[in-house]
């Protein structure tokens with residue numbers, strides 16, 4: 354083991370401040386990246402796991418629901434259906450309203466705090482056609498799930514929203530004043546902004562909220578040969594007359610994710626955090642390294658006396674700061690992991706693309722090395738003549 | 743190439759020859775002359791002791807001789823080097839790496855390294871492979887009686903043991919010149935005796951020129967030569983016959 358590494362391991366307390374500073378710099382950036390990517394993924398999940406090969410949205414829309422009108426005029430549906438390769442066309446109907454859980458009377462003497470807290474939330478509603486294999490049914494919905502939603506007034510809620518909505522499987526709840534039943538729980542459809550409730554088109558109709566107007570939601574289209582989706586998309590777009598835009602599923606998912614990161618407030622927040630993280634990281638790591646090197650300055654001076662060149666001592670310091678950087682990266686991972694667990698507990702799933710994680714790790718190591726370079730100056734104090742007194 | 747001092751000199755050959763050393767320090771607005779034209783020499787195989795009152799310039803003299811502090815005037819011929827102070831600092835470092843050992847009053851050991859690693863570190867900078875460095879370091883530590891302490895860190899060693907690790911670190915390089923500045927003053931009588939005997943042995947058995955600064959007159963018993971310095975001048979220079987079995991009375 355090298356001198357630098359064993360010094361770091363043995364005198365870790367001395368380097369703790371630097372490692373913690375790096376870890377928080379990393380957390381500052383990683384947690385935000387994770388949050389934004391997680392939100393983006395939640396929105397993209399619906400697109401990724403749709404059965405449709407092609408999706409038709411209003412021109413300019415890049416998301417199925419969030420942000421602006423994404424629907425198209427109802428008369429587009431027969432136009433799309435006339436394409437010889439199209440097998441099925443269905444609109445994604447949706448609604449939204451007030452959700453309240455129904456709190457059962459507690460048995461006397463029961464714990465007054467636990468479960469039954471009253472919850473009131475505004476929820477999104479999306480629909481499926483409750484038939485296995487329908488174009489509006491996501492590919493990861495099991496037949497049992499679809500079957501469960503076929504029952505009148507049955508709804509499905511994502512695992513991550515159960516707590517927020519104050520319900521569990523089998524509970525009844527009130528949606529816009531009407532009683533619905535949580536008949537199924539889905540996995541992997543987190544939504545941090547607003548909880549989503551899935552029901553069948555028929556249930557929505559029974560609730561009196563089905564769309565009968567001139568405009569419908571985005572269209573989900575299935576074609577005979579999914580491999581030909583790009584060609585069919587091009588053909589559909591050539592007859593769109595500016596009234597709609599067709600996307601392959603893949604392209605829409607990418608546009609969706611990209612649009613998320615291009616939101617200027619996200620870029621500004623990330624940029625600012627990055628700046629702050631680097632600034633704080635360098636300042637603290639630099640001062641910590643300086644102090645730690647000063648603490649060993651006599652030992653360094655004795656090496657100088659024995660003829661070890663200044664350049665070699667500089668390498669020791671740089672190696673030391675590299676290892677501090679590595680320790681900082683590991684600590685940042687642990688912290689971020691902890692925060693992401695906390696977040697998951699409250700319904701927000703974070704997502705960490707490997708590329709982003711690598712860039713943040715690299716950033717921390719660069720911060721550490723930069724601090725090492727800045728603290729090289731203290732080595733001037735390693736004067737062996739000072740040991741002769 | 744100078745002809746007075748030699749690298750692989752026999753016992754009695756000159757290892758260092760310095761002439762007219764003058765060293766001044768600036769204190770405030772005035773200069774203080776700490777060495778006032780010192781002539782000095784030391785021979786292979788000799789334990790040369792430099793004694794004198796506090797502030798007389800003993801440590802400064804050693805710093806000038808070993809290439810750590812440049813004198814204002816004078817020259818230092820050392821081993822095969824003619825006028826050391828004409829060298830650049832890189833070459834002086836290399837010279838010390840190849841030929842010089844140092845022992846200080848403090849032990850200056852890295853807290854994180856075991857005794858073996860302390861000694862190996864310098865050897866590796868000399869270009870030895872890990873295996874060779876380990877072998878040499880083990881031998882050196884055994885020679886100072888620490889064969890059973892190879893894997894202890896400084897916080898598990900006594901003061902005397904720490905100083906012996908520092909001596910092993912200096913001796914493992916097999917230096918032709920060994921500088922020691924008050925090597926025993928942080929130690930009790932018993933440990934001081936161990937240390938001075940090790941220095942004596944470095945001179946006798948390894949043929950090193952050992953230059954030892956001290957203000958402890960009891961150490962004179964082991965010396966081949968005692969030089970007294972006062973106020974930056976050499977007062978006297980006596981040869982004597984060392985007694986390797988002398989006792990440092992412990993009180």
Ligand SMILES: Nc1ncnc2c1ncn2[C@@H]1O[C@H](COP(=O)(O)OP(=O)(O)OP(=O)(O)O)[C@@H](O)[C@H]1O
Nearest residue numbers: 741742767768776795796797798799800801802803
């Ligand atoms: N870097 C320096 N700057 C200014 N003055 C110095 C410096 N180093 C040494 N001196 C002065 O030079 C004089 C001689 O110092 P030196 O360390 O050589 O003494 P010494 O003989 O080793 O004394 P001691 O026995 O106390 O160790 C002292 O008066 C000291 O104050």
Ligand SMILES: [Mg+2]
Nearest residue numbers: 741742800801
């Ligand atoms: Mg001194």
